[in-house]
Amino acid sequence: VEFPVIQFRPSDLKRGTNGWRRLCKRVREACETFGCFEVVYEKISAKVREETLELMKELTEVPVERKQKNISPLPYYGWVGPCNQVSLLYEGFGLGDASNYDSVKTFAQLMWPDGHPPFCNTVHTMATQIES
Structure with missing residues (x-):
């Protein structure tokens, strides 16, 4: 698709x-x-955009048990899994303040045991480019 x-x-x-x-x-x-x-x-370079899309594919492959750790009291700010009301293909990941490296790192440590430094660097770069 x-x-x-x-x-x-x-x-x-x-x-x-x-x-x-x-x-x-x-x-x-x-x-x-x-x-x-x-x-x-x-404002976002093609390289950062492409890297981000690849990383999003990796994020969708994280086991559900880890995704479920991404919770928030705010609606749609945590992990939103596939549901009949939206689509069985839909997934949403709330990532609070992506321009704050520590916030991205905290999220990545929930998803990957090693904290996935390339994910942190790329997502943080994209967020700061958007904000500038």
């Missing part, structure tokens, strides 16, 4: 503009049709 790729341009992120409305429509359609989409944001 190929998911929609949606480019987020700074000019389209200004609420109320025509670009904003077009972007919102594309996001809504992607979510309604596929349940997800890939974001292309010019």
